[in-house]
Amino acid sequence: MSDVTPTRVVVAGGGTAGWIAAMALARQLGRLVDVTLVESDDIGTIGVGEATIPTARSFHEFLRIDERAFVEATGATFKLGIQFENWARPGDQYIHSFGTFALQNWVADFQHFWLEARHAGIDTPMGAYCLEHEAALAGRFSNEGKPALSYAYHLDAGRYAAFLRTIAETNGAQRVEGRIADVRHQPESGDIAALVLEDGREIEGDLFVDCTGFRALLIGQAMGSGYDDWSEWLATDAAWAVQTETDEAPPPLTRAIAHDAGWQWRIPLQHRTGNGLVFASDYLDPDKARDRLMGSITGRPRSEPRLIRYKTGKRQQMWRGNCLALGLSSGFVEPLESTSIHLVMIGVTRLIQMFPFAGSDQAVRDRWNTMADTELEKVRDFIILHYKLTERDDSAFWRRCRDLAIPDSLRHRIASFTSSAQAWQAPDDLFRAESWLQVMLGQRLQPEHWHRIGALMSEGRLEGELERQRAAIAAHVDRLPKHQDFIERLLSGKAQA
Ligand code: FAD
Known part of the structure; x- marks a missing residue:
């Protein structure tokens, strides 16, 4: 040595x-x-x-x-993705999952087949073709077996x-x-x-x-x-945070619920839940933000809420x-x-x-x-995407987001998706093409055109192939344990780590 x-x-x-x-x-x-x-x-x-x-x-x-x-x-x-609520319109809901989609080939990614199928009248939600999406919705999880789930914590x-x-x-x-x-x-x-x-x-x-x-x-x-x-691109500058007693079995996803001047998180842990309300103080008074958080939490608070300011x-x-x-x-x-x-x-x-x-x-x-x-x-641009692609005009905050001048690279991505349903992971991008895809569609960005390779499939084959994938995913999800049960098994040493 x-x-x-x-x-x-x-x-x-x-x-x-x-x-x-x-x-x-x-x-x-x-x-x-x-x-x-x-x-x-x-x-x-x-x-x-x-x-x-x-x-x-x-x-x-x-x-x-x-x-x-x-x-x-x-x-x-365990975390399989983030559930976004009220982002494009109040009442909307979509999941940005960590998964990939079935049915892709070297010519075209999944969304092109899915859009072709939708054009032909087959209207199944895109999430039905993604294992992590469906497992998250069903509250199921395992780190064992094949195909392996892509997950975080x-x-x-x-x-x-x-x-x-x-x-x-x-x-x-x-x-x-x-x-x-x-x-x-x-x-x-x-x-x-x-x-x-x-x-x-x-x-x-x-x-x-x-x-x-x-x-x-x-x-x-x-x-x-x-x-x-x-802050010209991202207007939020403060958050109230409070921990509460757990009042439900933890879902394997984070929730991000938009309100009229920002959004609220809910992060489930084994022993408690993390809650926070992110807001733009130009649009919402901190005292009102605090009341809003405390009025919307479920579960008993474990401490006083804390205000965090940031730039x-x-x-x-x-x-x-x-x-x-x-x-x-x-x-x-x-x-x-x-x-x-x-x-x-x-x-x-x-x-x-x-x-x-x-x-x-x-x-x-x-x-x-x-x-x-x-x-x-790159992270900044991905976050801006969520705000920019809103149809909300129920508050000054959302109108500002909608009318925002955005970086050129992001404008180009949005234009490409709108005109041709193309989504991609650029070099140095943290987020995968599937992430961009899920958020853009989840935020109601509708492609006007897509790759037509799916139209070459003989009649019924595209539908049959999609149905086969969907059914395989549904069957796999049914076999997964409930998230809470999996954690208990893991901690008792009966599941593999
Ligand atoms: P801190 O936790 O603030 O630690 C600073 C340390 O420096 C402390 O130990 C402190 O004692 C010490 N220190 C400071 N001054 C002195 C001094 N004079 N002498 C000695 N020691 C000193 N990130 C995620 O990945 N996921 C999330 O969900 C997420 N949610 C977030 C929500 C909010 C509202 C905010 C503001 C941030 C969030 N983050 C999230 C970011 C995440 O909290 C931080 O990246 C992470 O906690 C790292 O913080 P830190 O260690 O840099 O700072």
């Missing part, structure tokens, strides 16, 4: 981002790094952020995290941080409790030399990871990286000098598609892959920053 001098990594902040970063770096880079995490119990964490997307599973697998242990420790449930953020902390500490990460009061810079480079704590202790390091949340103590305050404000946008340079920001300090786009935890995971994965053993290098930083910027911009 060759000798290495470990790189000293200091993680500032112990929320979800901080512990994901500390755990992944310590576990994956072993003796190549010395990881110290500084957090303040007095300040606490944001305490929301409990829905994920399927990439969380890949990240856990990559870091050898046992699924059963994770589900047990964090009160997690709902998790308790506080418990998740504690779970990750145990793994991080087992892998050598050190935790320091204390309040960061200042930063000492290196005199020549301006890089960070040490964090200065309120009691005078100094934590020196080579690389600093800013996970201090919206405060952005290092990347913003100490390193002066500015913030690009995206949509991103840090101009997420990695500047020897300081890299992950989590809320790096930027924030509202949680409609549960993307923030993913961005932390992908950010630290890339940091591990591009780790600056020889000191922070401009070319590496530029590459990391470009990729992180692109990811967040």
